[in-house]
Amino acid sequence: MGLRNNGLKVLVLDRAVFPRPKTCGDAVPGRAIKILSASDAGFGPAFAPFPKKLLTKRTTLHYGGRVLTFEWVREAYTCARTDFDHILVQRLLHLGAGEVRQGEALTSATRVPAGFSITTSAGNTMTTRLLIGADGAKSAVAAALAPRKSDRDHLGASVRAYFDGLHGLDPYTTLVFFHKRLIPSYLWIFPLPNGRANVGVGMLSSELVRRRLNLKEVFYDFLNTLPEVRALTAGAVQLGKLEGYSLPFGSAQVPISGDGFMLAGDAASLVDPGTGDGIGNAVLSGHLAAQTALEGLKLGNTTAGYLMRYDHAVARALNREFRTHYFFQKALQRHPALLSAAFRLYGFPPLNKLVKKLL
Numbered sequence: 001m002g003l004r005n006n007g008l009k010v011l012v013l014d015r016a017v018f019p020r021p022k023t024c025g026d027a028v029p030g031r032a033i034k035i036l037s038a039s040d041a042g043f044g045p046a047f048a049p050f051p052k053k054l055l056t057k058r059t060t061l062h063y064g065g066r067v068l069t070f071e072w073v074r075e076a077y078t079c080a081r082t083d084f085d086h087i088l089v090q091r092l093l094h095l096g097a098g099e100v101r102q103g104e105a106l107t108s109a110t111r112v113p114a115g116f117s118i119t120t121s122a123g124n125t126m127t128t129r130l131l132i133g134a135d136g137a138k139s140a141v142a143a144a145l146a147p148r149k150s151d152r153d154h155l156g157a158s159v160r161a162y163f164d165g166l167h168g169l170d171p172y173t174t175l176v177f178f179h180k181r182l183i184p185s186y187l188w189i190f191p192l193p194n195g196r197a198n199v200g201v202g203m204l205s206s207e208l209v210r211r212r213l214n215l216k217e218v219f220y221d222f223l224n225t226l227p228e229v230r231a232l233t234a235g236a237v238q239l240g241k242l243e244g245y246s247l248p249f250g251s252a253q254v255p256i257s258g259d260g261f262m263l264a265g266d267a268a269s270l271v272d273p274g275t276g277d278g279i280g281n282a283v284l285s286g287h288l289a290a291q292t293a294l295e296g297l298k299l300g301n302t303t304a305g306y307l308m309r310y311d312h313a314v315a316r317a318l319n320r321e322f323r324t325h326y327f328f329q330k331a332l333q334r335h336p337a338l339l340s341a342a343f344r345l346y347g348f349p350p351l352n353k354l355v356k357k358l359l
């Protein structure tokens with residue numbers, strides 16, 4: 001979107017045809033809504049009447065019979081990604097922000113003097129001066145141009161399923177449950193319209209390996225052993241399979257640009273290591289990549305040296321929260337007792353602001 005109306009020839013390729021499924025918790029963070037509304041004046045009016053979303057007013061954290069409540073200041077929603085991403089593609093088409101080809105995947109990218117020669121699954125070959133890889137956790141662009149070793153200490157795994165008929169959910173409240181044996185992992189229950197809910201769990205990959213856990217078993221362990229969760233899910237029906245995908249955490253701090261290319265979102269490993277949120281950071285990095293692309297193309301400079309300013313801009317915006325959240329995730333992993341201490345301290349008004357900041 002950020003590249004529109006600048007006289008550039010823009011091609012958007014996506015391997016999927018929208019609406020397409022995407023394994024996610026479906027909690028669309030305030031950061032995504034804020035940036036989308038600022039960069040496209042038509043996004044707010046198009047999204048406001050959309051019936052397949054719920055406003056998130058608060059999140060409650062549950063542990064050992066205690067509850068912490070966080071009221072959200074920023075406008076945030078739950079909305080199935082199939083629907084949310086479809087709206088974004090519709091906006092792109094409406095704005096005429098470039099040629100959009102759906103159902104066509106990038107299959108290779110080779111450096112040539114004019115930029116990159118790319119080939120696609122439709123058998124097309126074309127040359128581009130600048131390539132932006134926003135193609136997810138298993139990015140073909142990152143694999144071709146910025147290959148990196150997978151580091152399980154900065155990679156999460158996550159599974160989710162949809163449920164119908166959970167009892168006593170407040171539609172505006174998302175819920176998070178901790179389990180004594182499984183800290184810092186947590187189960188989420190995110191209400192969706194029509195009495196549905198997205199229920200899921202995530203964990204650091206190195207922890208899964210160290211503890212020899214199977215994430216699908218962890219999911220059902222949460223569901224079957226936590227009394228509050230059992231009460232909510234009794235009689236509820238699971239719709240479809242439990243599906244999983246990886247979460248490349250921002251704590252990995254990998255290079256996200258090079259000569260003639262930039263990576264954004266999961267391709268750039270930008271998921272929050274504490275909360276598992278990646279939509280807001282994907283939108284933010286896409287926005288910053290578009291800004292950098294416009295400036296660089298105007299100056300005729302898309303060298304690795306010039307595009308480093310994109311890495312710096314993303315780092316300025318996100319590294320502090322990545323570091324803090326990674327630190328607390330590790331601290332809870334090593335000292336799970338800190339979690340019950342935090343829940344107890346929260347009961348003392350002078351300390352609850354501090355606890356809210358830390359969690």
Ligand SMILES: Cc1cc2nc3c(=O)[nH]c(=O)nc-3n(C[C@H](O)[C@H](O)[C@H](O)COP(=O)(O)OP(=O)(O)OC[C@H]3O[C@@H](n4cnc5c(N)ncnc54)[C@H](O)[C@@H]3O)c2cc1C
Pocket residue numbers: 013014015016022023024025026027028029104105106107134135136137138139140158159160200243244245246247264265266267271276277278279280282
């Ligand atoms: C179980 C689970 C729960 C999660 N819950 C949340 C949550 O509640 N809130 C949150 O903020 N984040 C959540 N996340 C993280 C979030 O889903 C991602 O961070 C976010 O989708 C990243 O957006 P993206 O655009 O970078 O990648 P994606 O959403 O994965 O989009 C990548 C796009 O690239 C296309 N593509 C892939 N390969 C190619 C190719 N070779 N050529 C062309 N196109 C290609 C795909 O079709 C896709 O449309 C969750 C993740 C998981 C796995």
